[in-house]
Amino acid sequence: MLIFNxxxxxxxxxxxxxxxxxxxGFVPTMGALHDGHLSLLRKALQENKVVVMSIxxxxxxxxNPEDLEKYPRxxxxDVQKIATLxxxxxxxxxxxxxIYNGKTVSExxxxxxxxxxxxxxxxxxxxxxxxxxxxxxxEIVQPSNSYFGEKDFQQLQIIKKLVQKHKIPVNVIGCPxxxxKNGLAMSSRNERLTETEKEESTLIFKTLTTAKKLFGTKSAKEVSEFVKKTFENHPKFSLEYFQIADEATLKPCFRKSKNKKYRAFIAVFINNIRLIDTISLN
Structure with a gap:
C-alpha cells in the first residue's frame, strides 16, 4: 500500500x-471510511488499471467551525479498510x-x-x-474516471458542471x-450517532420512501407538508429543509411535468448532527 502525503x-x-x-480511477474522500466509500473504491478497481483514493x-x-473540528479523522x-479490498x-x-500552500481560501x-x-x-x-x-x-491526480456517491446528489451535479465549464478531462461517475440495513444512508457523520440515534434516524429514509409513494398522486406542496408534519411529530429531529427538485436544474418543483425527472432532498439535525439524504421520485 503506497501512501503519499x-x-x-x-x-x-x-x-x-x-x-x-x-x-x-480516483475516489476523493474526507476519510472516516464506510462501506459506501468502499463500494466506490470497488467500482474504481473494476474499471481502472490504477486507483487513487484521497483522504x-x-x-x-x-x-461551521465546530463541524470541521468534530469531523472524524x-x-x-481507513488504511486497514482499504487493504481489505x-x-x-x-x-x-x-x-x-x-493542498493550499499557506492560502486556505476558496476560489x-x-x-x-x-x-x-x-x-x-x-x-x-x-x-x-x-x-x-x-x-x-x-489537477494533481489527473484521473481518467472519478467516483462520487449519489447521497450528495447536488454535489455530484455541481462537480459535473465544474468539469464541463473548466474543460477538465475526467469522466465523473455517480454511484448508488x-x-x-435499516435504511439509514451511510455517512462519516453517522460515527457521531449513538446506536439509539442511528435506529431513530431510520425515520429519514422511511419518510422519503413514503414521500415517493405520495408523489405519484399528490402535489409537491402536499408531499412537503406531509414531511414537515412528520418531523414536527418527532421532536428529537429538526428539519432544516425538504425540497422536491428537478434533477437537472435542482430548481424546486411547483407543478409536475411528465418529461422531467424529480428527486427529493432532505437535511435533518439530530442532537446537533446534520444528516442528509435523497431519493429519486420517478
Missing amino acids: KQTDLKAYLSPFWTAKTTI FVNPTQFN TLDR SDKVIIYAPTVED SFNYDGLEHQMEGKHRPGHFDGVGTIVKRLF IHRE
Whole structure:
C-alpha cells in the first residue's frame, strides 16, 4: 500500500501512467471510511488499471467551525479498510499546507445556479470549497474516471458542471447510495450517532420512501407538508429543509411535468448532527 502525503511525490509516481495513457480511477474522500466509500473504491478497481483514493478533510467547505473540528479523522483505520479490498490502492493523504500552500481560501465558482439551491442556501460558500478542492485534486491526480456517491446528489451535479465549464478531462461517475440495513444512508457523520440515534434516524429514509409513494398522486406542496408534519411529530429531529427538485436544474418543483425527472432532498439535525439524504421520485 503506497501512501503519499505530498503532491510532488504523488505526481512523480503517477507521471509514467499519464505518459502511457493508463486508466486512472480516483475516489476523493474526507476519510472516516464506510462501506459506501468502499463500494466506490470497488467500482474504481473494476474499471481502472490504477486507483487513487484521497483522504483529506477539506477546511474550505465547512461553514461551521465546530463541524470541521468534530469531523472524524481515522486515517490508520481507513488504511486497514482499504487493504481489505486491495493492497494496490494508492492513498493520497495530504496536509492542508500541501493542498493550499499557506492560502486556505476558496476560489469562486459559477455553477449556473446549481449552487443556490438546498445545501447552497444553508451552507454559504460550501460549494466554492467543494469546487476548489475537487479541481485541485483533479489537477494533481489527473484521473481518467472519478467516483462520487449519489447521497450528495447536488454535489455530484455541481462537480459535473465544474468539469464541463473548466474543460477538465475526467469522466465523473455517480454511484448508488449505500445504506445501513435499516435504511439509514451511510455517512462519516453517522460515527457521531449513538446506536439509539442511528435506529431513530431510520425515520429519514422511511419518510422519503413514503414521500415517493405520495408523489405519484399528490402535489409537491402536499408531499412537503406531509414531511414537515412528520418531523414536527418527532421532536428529537429538526428539519432544516425538504425540497422536491428537478434533477437537472435542482430548481424546486411547483407543478409536475411528465418529461422531467424529480428527486427529493432532505437535511435533518439530530442532537446537533446534520444528516442528509435523497431519493429519486420517478
